[in-house]
Amino acid sequence: xKPRIGVYICxxxxxxxxxxxxxxxxxxxxxxxGVVIARHYTYMCSEPGQALIKEDARTLGLNRVxxxxxxxxxxxxxxxxxxxxxxxxxxxxxxxxIREQCSWVHPDRHEAxxxxxxxxxxxxxxxxxxxxxEEREAPVTPGxxxxxxxxxxxxxALDIADAGFPVHLVERSDRLGGRVAELNRTFPDLxxxxxxxxxxxxxxxxxxxxxxxxxxxxxxxxxxxxxFEARVGPIEAGLAPAQIQVGAIVIATGYNVFDPRLKPEFGxxxxxxxxxxxxxxxxxxSGDLTVNGKTPKEVVxxxxxxxxxxxxxxxxxSRVCCMISAKQAQLxxxxxxxxxxxxxxxxxxTFGKRGEEFYDEARxxxxxxxxxxxxxxxRRGERVVVRVxxxxxxxxxxxxxxxxxxxxxxxxxxEAADIAALLKLPRSADGFLLEAHPKLRPVDTAVDGVxxxxxxxxxxxxxxxxxxxxxxxxxxxxxxxxxxxxxEAATAVVDPxxxxxxxxxxxxxxxxxxxLDPLWGVSRVNAVLCKGCGACAVxxxxxxxxxxxxxxxxxxxxxxxxxxx
Amino acid sequence: MSDNGFEPKIVAFLCNWxxxxxxDLAGTSRIxxxxxxxxxxxxxxxxxxxxxxxxxxxxxxxxxxxxxCHPGDCHYQSGNYKARRRIIALKEILKQAGLxxxxxxxxxxxxxxxxxxxxxxxxxxxYLKEKGPNPMKKEWAV
Ligand SMILES: Cc1cc2nc3c(=O)[nH]c(=O)nc-3n(C[C@H](O)[C@H](O)[C@H](O)COP(=O)(O)OP(=O)(O)OC[C@H]3O[C@@H](n4cnc5c(N)ncnc54)[C@H](O)[C@@H]3O)c2cc1C
Ligand code: FES
Numbered sequence: 001x002k003p004r005i006g007v008y009i010c011x012x013x014x015x016x017x018x019x020x021x022x023x024x025x026x027x028x029x030x031x032x033x034g035v036v037i038a039r040h041y042t043y044m045c046s047e048p049g050q051a052l053i054k055e056d057a058r059t060l061g062l063n064r065v066x067x068x069x070x071x072x073x074x075x076x077x078x079x080x081x082x083x084x085x086x087x088x089x090x091x092x093x094x095x096x097x098i099r100e101q102c103s104w105v106h107p108d109r110h111e112a113x114x115x116x117x118x119x120x121x122x123x124x125x126x127x128x129x130x131x132x133x134e135e136r137e138a139p140v141t142p143g144x145x146x147x148x149x150x151x152x153x154x155x156x157a158l159d160i161a162d163a164g165f166p167v168h169l170v171e172r173s174d175r176l177g178g179r180v181a182e183l184n185r186t187f188p189d190l191x192x193x194x195x196x197x198x199x200x201x202x203x204x205x206x207x208x209x210x211x212x213x214x215x216x217x218x219x220x221x222x223x224x225x226x227x228f229e230a231r232v233g234p235i236e237a238g239l240a241p242a243q244i245q246v247g248a249i250v251i252a253t254g255y256n257v258f259d260p261r262l263k264p265e266f267g268x269x270x271x272x273x274x275x276x277x278x279x280x281x282x283x284x285x286s287g288d289l290t291v292n293g294k295t296p297k298e299v300v301x302x303x304x305x306x307x308x309x310x311x312x313x314x315x316x317x318s319r320v321c322c323m324i325s326a327k328q329a330q331l332x333x334x335x336x337x338x339x340x341x342x343x344x345x346x347x348x349x350t351f352g353k354r355g356e357e358f359y360d361e362a363r364x365x366x367x368x369x370x371x372x373x374x375x376x377x378x379r380r381g382e383r384v385v386v387r388v389x390x391x392x393x394x395x396x397x398x399x400x401x402x403x404x405x406x407x408x409x410x411x412x413x414x415e416a417a418d419i420a421a422l423l424k425l426p427r428s429a430d431g432f433l434l435e436a437h438p439k440l441r442p443v444d445t446a447v448d449g450v451x452x453x454x455x456x457x458x459x460x461x462x463x464x465x466x467x468x469x470x471x472x473x474x475x476x477x478x479x480x481x482x483x484x485x486x487x488e489a490a491t492a493v494v495d496p497x498x499x500x501x502x503x504x505x506x507x508x509x510x511x512x513x514x515x516l517d518p519l520w521g522v523s524r525v526n527a528v529l530c531k532g533c534g535a536c537a538v539x540x541x542x543x544x545x546x547x548x549x550x551x552x553x554x555x556x557x558x559x560x561x562x563x564x565x
Numbered sequence: 566m567s568d569n570g571f572e573p574k575i576v577a578f579l580c581n582w583x584x585x586x587x588x589d590l591a592g593t594s595r596i597x598x599x600x601x602x603x604x605x606x607x608x609x610x611x612x613x614x615x616x617x618x619x620x621x622x623x624x625x626x627x628x629x630x631x632x633x634c635h636p637g638d639c640h641y642q643s644g645n646y647k648a649r650r651r652i653i654a655l656k657e658i659l660k661q662a663g664l665x666x667x668x669x670x671x672x673x674x675x676x677x678x679x680x681x682x683x684x685x686x687x688x689x690x691x692y693l694k695e696k697g698p699n700p701m702k703k704e705w706a707v
Binding site for chain 2: 071072073097099100101102104105106107108111112114115118119122420421424425426427428429434438446490508510531532533534535537538539547550552555556558559560562563564
């Protein structure tokens with residue numbers, strides 16, 4: 001069929017349009033061979049944007065669609081679906097990535113526009129060569145793997161299990177509950193953890209659909225959305241690993257607290273007077289706040305230890321430390337009514353629901369807030385001295401204390417790197433696991449069927465952790481409930497006329513997809529096994545195998561356009 | 566040599582799972598790099614046919630970048646090893662034919678290495694600027 005191509009240039013608000021001259025690109029696109037219509041629009045992914053494609057496809061009889069916008073890793077499914085509704089085969093849709101790989105990285109308007117034209121040209125050339133392909137579906141293994149048994153993992157596991165699917169919950173340590181199990185009371189209501197966490201853990205332990213693996217870790221994951229296979233190995237040697245099949249995976253591996261030994265000027269680990277907020281939780285639980293056998297009279301909290309610190313490579317805000325300090329300061333005031341409690345802060349960020357009120361309550365309870373940067377802590381007799389640059393008065397003050405609490409920030413767990421490596425998940429610059437989109441896909445990952453919950457994705461408090469866990473569970477349930485997932489249509493195919501039956505494809509394929517037909521002596525590719533990597537096509541000496549959707553004529557057309565423009 | 570106004574054209578064949586995503590990350594992180602690179606997305610470097618590289622060079626590309634997953638990280642197990650073998654062989658052939666094999670770069674760049682992608686493009690652009698335009702196109706024409 002003669003190509004009838006529609007080209008759609010997206011402004012992406014100002015993300016593309018501020019740098020790329022979208023009108024010029026559209027005019028240029030209209031002159032390209034096969035192009036029937038070229039338009040530009042504020043947001044192609046929006047409802048009216050998609051409607052444009054559908055309308056044109058129907059009224060102009062388009063059989064190819066090119067969208068120049070963000071990365072195909074972002075919206076290719078969106079535009080494939082919209083084109084399909086307009087009667088275009090979803091595999092005859094091509095995208096030009098003029099945002100991530102153009103407007104966002106090339107500030108010069110002329111250069112960016114020029115490159116955008118080249119990319120659109122190449123996409124149109126490829127589109128002209130695209131063939132219609134048939135989408136197939138594979139059945140989904142009903143069940144989910146949840147990695148990490150903190151609050152995030154517990155909540156996600158419960159929701160998926162309540163929807164009727166088996167859940168395998170793998171926890172590294174010997175107990176469920178994560179960091180919260182180490183806490184005393186929680187903001188913003190000072191509710192004792194003992195009043196709600198054990199009940200949550202109990203619900204999970206008793207749930208008929210949940211299998212808990214303690215002291216265990218995931219050592220291997222293969223497969224893809226709908227059909228993952230994971231090996232769960234007990235950390236103790238000698239026990240047999242379990243092999244489990246699931247349709248979706250939720251990662252909820254949590255966080256570590258910053259090790260204040262990396263700020264040696266605070267004397268943590270040297271002076272018994274200096275503790276972390278995590279340690280103070282345990283002391284508040286046991287009720288023993290004494291230092292060297294004495295009840296403290298001066299208590300100091302220092303915020304942002306290991307957060308918002310460029311020098312330590314932790315530029316981000318840990319989001320919970322302001323509330324933790326307000327909470328613990330209140331609890332210390334209650335436990336030690338005679339003690340003076342001072343909080344040294346850079347800023348106070350108590351943004352959550354009831355956060356500001358909670359901070360007010362701390363001040364009303366007599367907690368003193370003083371703006372200042374702590375430069376050093378050193379010993380003076382039985383006490384320590386906190387040396388502070390008071391940033392409001394612009395002078396240095398020395399503040400003696402019996403107990404100093406460092407509000408340590410959150411950081412990624414080193415094990416997060418292992419999980420990321422197993423699943424090939426990207427991490428953001430700070431080391432936390434990276435969501436697929438910061439606004440629109442906050443619990444999805446770059447890997448279909450793998451979702452994030454809780455602090456493995458970034459610092460957050462319990463309400464946000466639970467919200468994200470529920471979102472991750474709901475997203476994981478989509479493939480599980482549908483029962484089928486779309487399968488790779490872009491597989492390799494053999495032209496039996498050209499095949500010489502040499503068997504090199506059989507040898508090179510890691511999935512045993514091609515096999516020699518004993519009767520005809522030619523190779524055939526099993527489409528269910530083929531993952532579409534294309535290794536066989538390159539190997540074939542007779543060029544009898546083509547990887548559909550990435551055929552030589554399509555790629556060479558792109559090369560020609562990119563070099564020629 | 567580097568300031569003669571020559572802007573090299575680089576065609577990049579990037580695998581979908583690592584380097585293409587790394588390039589996307591450079592974008593979402595707003596890491597600026599020279600616009601000389603133009604990307605073709607493939608599923609895996611194991612599907613980069615040496616003829617694609619050759620075609621790009623003969624068409625007049627000044628450089629070809631093949632970017633894939635780090636060893637051990639290929640989404641299809643071993644496509645990147647296959648690519649490495651093929652690119653080494655291709656470079657050998659180019660060398661023997663008296664052509665400039667250093668216009669072809671093979672790099673492993675992961676999905677989280679946006680900075681590394683940008684740096685690679687900057688380095689390659691600079692390298693090719695100093696080297697000058699690709700003579701292969703003309704040579705081939707005669
Ligand atoms: C001192 C302090 C006080 C706090 N107080 C409050 C408060 O009052 N109110 C509030 O809302 N929030 C508070 N928080 C924040 C709260 O701790 C977090 O929001 C919460 O713990 C996040 O839960 P999570 O499940 O994401 O992570 P985690 O609690 O870290 O749980 C992760 C779990 O995954 C397991 N795991 C890790 N890696 C693996 C692996 N590879 N395989 C298997 N399992 C693995 C871990 O062992 C752990 O059990 C406080 C934090 C601190 C540091
Ligand atoms: S998928 Fe990246 S090299 Fe194979």
